[in-house]
Amino acid sequence: MLITIEGIDGSGKSTLLVRLRELLADLDPLFTREPGATWVGDSVRRAVAERMDPITEALLFCADHAAHIDTVIRPALDEGRLVISDRYADSRFAYQPVVLDGVLPDPLSWLRRIHEGWSIRPDRTFLLVLPVEDAVSRLDPEKKREYFENAGILARVQENYLNLAAADPPRFVVVDALLEKEEVARFIAGEIRTSARSSRRRPRA
Template sequence: MLGKLITFEGIDGSGKSTMLALLRENAGLKNLGEIAFTREPTQNTLTGKAVYAAIECDVDPMAELFLFMADHAAHVAETVRPNIAAGKIVISDRYSDSRCAYQGATLDKTIPNALSFVKNLHAGWTIVPDLTFIFDLAPKDSVERVKNRGEKTKFEKIEFLTRVRENFMTLAKAEPERFVILDAKLPPAENEKIIVEKIKSIL
């Protein structure tokens, strides 16, 4: 039997990594089956390194989109598809919706309806998640949280993250059956319970 793909999305600092660390140790989740934790951008790969190099400089936004797309293609082929085929539950920290939301924002002024353009690039070959959690947080709170983190990227600005957050909401509205919007200000343990119950309900 094929596995399931579950993705976690949200603006920078919305609490995805914190939650995934909790979920790795969650006994209820472990009982549900074999879980493969993964992420985008991928780590220590040719494509992932290219993406992180691009994030740190002023590369053309269309060129940057295709670097993220290349990383996604490698991720789907090398990690997501084989694990799904092996019947595992794949949990990814960021996935295609990050591209739609972030590059939908960086390409805003380059092409009309950038979000749809980016979404359409995925159609027909990628694996669509069975379930996507969005950690929803006001950009001012997100910037406050990541400020203490030290590394600052060009994306971590209130105005930009406001557009990214709107794009996440547009994506969720278009596919309400796939998305669960979480209040990222709730204590992590509360969201953890909601997440585990929801995952159980789709298995």
């Protein structure tokens, strides 16, 4: 079963993942992430840091996804493991339309098309949602920021995420990321357990 965790920068994904490792240890999940589960992720980070053109950036994120599926996700799912990914395809569908706005006529359709036929659809996606000002105030002022990490861009990214969730309610669980950390983690861990118990075969995209 494939579970993905999504949300804007500062929504609490990394914090949640640390706690899920403890709370779900008995299920022996494989924890992974995008970008950066393979060396292709280094190219993505470089492209983002150098502000390469948006098409190059989107295709590199996509290449990272393909390598991630091939080397990490598919082998683990084939072994019947529970896989939990910190960001996945929905990050592309939420972030890149903002970056590609004005570059392509319909960025979301283009992004969906280039995932078709090979990407694996998650069984469940937990989307952490909070007011953008709260997310920005949580970001570490000492850490170098990607250009995505500004309130104007993140507001549009979060709107895209909410539209994705509204279009696919069986898959998405929208979680209030302002709740106390432990409450967020326990709720999501409980939902993953329930899904893991009831899962039979995993559907593919």
